[in-house]
Amino acid sequence: APSPTALLRADPPRARPAAAGAPGAAPAPSRRIYVLVAQFADRANADRLLAELRAAGYDAHMMPDGGRLTQVLVGPAATPEGRDRLVEAMRARGFGDAVPVLLNDPVTMPAAPPAG
Numbered sequence: 001a002p003s004p005t006a007l008l009r010a011d012p013p014r015a016r017p018a019a020a021g022a023p024g025a026a027p028a029p030s031r032r033i034y035v036l037v038a039q040f041a042d043r044a045n046a047d048r049l050l051a052e053l054r055a056a057g058y059d060a061h062m063m064p065d066g067g068r069l070t071q072v073l074v075g076p077a078a079t080p081e082g083r084d085r086l087v088e089a090m091r092a093r094g095f096g097d098a099v100p101v102l103l104n105d106p107v108t109m110p111a112a113p114p115a116g
Contacts, residue, residue, distance in 0.1 A: 031102045033083045034075035037095050039065060046070040
């Protein structure tokens with residue numbers, strides 16, 4: 001089985017040329033392929049999964065879903081084939097609901113302070 005880092009090959013975001021007549025216009029954000037592994041109402045569970053995935057070598061991220069849940073994602077995958085391998089790897093780890101998502105780079109939430 002490929003290593004977690006072999007599943008991901010981060011390509012730098014590609015800048016799009018500025019629109020004609022818009023000197024210095026910022027390029028449109030690049031959407032990238034991530035895999036949504038799980039969502040948790042309890043932030044501590046998200047922190048544990050994030051640490052587990054990172055310890056296993058995955059480029060894992062955590063972000064709010066805009067509501068009360070915290071999402072744990074891995075990626076980005078550079079190609080559709082990489083996306084498929086990453087989804088399969090997460091499902092093999094027991095996350096049968098892992099699905100690919102297109103995102104502007106997620107904003108990783110800071111780790112929660114230790115309890116106690």
